[in-house]
Amino acid sequence: MAVEDDDSTIEEPREGTEFESEEAAKTFYDDYSRSLGFVMRVMSCRRSERDGRILARRFGCNKEGRCVSVRGKSGSVRKPRQSTREGCKAMIHVKYDRSGKWVVTKFVKEHNHPLVVEPRQARQSLDEKDKRIHELTIELRNEKRLCAAYKEQLDAFAKIVEEYSNRMSRKVESVVENLKEFEYVEVELLHSKQDDILSQL
Ligand SMILES: [Zn+2]
Numbered sequence: 001m002a003v004e005d006d007d008s009t010i011e012e013p014r015e016g017t018e019f020e021s022e023e024a025a026k027t028f029y030d031d032y033s034r035s036l037g038f039v040m041r042v043m044s045c046r047r048s049e050r051d052g053r054i055l056a057r058r059f060g061c062n063k064e065g066r067c068v069s070v071r072g073k074s075g076s077v078r079k080p081r082q083s084t085r086e087g088c089k090a091m092i093h094v095k096y097d098r099s100g101k102w103v104v105t106k107f108v109k110e111h112n113h114p115l116v117v118e119p120r121q122a123r124q125s126l127d128e129k130d131k132r133i134h135e136l137t138i139e140l141r142n143e144k145r146l147c148a149a150y151k152e153q154l155d156a157f158a159k160i161v162e163e164y165s166n167r168m169s170r171k172v173e174s175v176v177e178n179l180k181e182f183e184y185v186e187v188e189l190l191h192s193k194q195d196d197i198l199s200q201l
Helices: 022-036 122-200
Strands: 042-046 055-060 090-097 102-110
Touching: 022 042, 022 055, 022 090, 042 122
Parallel strands: none
Antiparallel strands: 042 055, 055 090, 090 102
16 A cells, blocks of 8 residues: 555554655655654665665664763773663664565554654644745745836836926927017017107107
């Protein structure tokens, strides 16, 4: 029975569970470890003596193994340091099968230490936050692009307005000039009329 990798709760591995590849088995155990609250550790593998191909692989818990005490320079045995390793035996063993699949041949469920369960909900909401941040970043980038486009249009518009107002002011100037001239003519006319009247008196 093959395990589907989907969003539903992760199934517990069983002896006989099949995977399409070693990588698929690793991904599965990684997801399983996260959902349970431990950190997966890729462990030993067995290779073919003929061509070096990996034939079997163990995935375990990172609290597997014990800190081996090291002999100091003086020859005395150092006290083993406080280690994150607690000799946890939890693991799965997957083996390449003649059918071309990778099959779980051994599953050790029990951990000898407390598991730190990361609530799935919290993880999901984190994922959602990441997604939202990503969306907002894209939105912001688009806004910036839009802003730049608007600024370009505004600049172009401002240039048109400036040109137009220059042209307008030139026109106004010429109108004012014309008016002045007209005024002058009017005054001249008035003067000549006054002169006429005066001469007739
Ligand atoms: Zn463990």
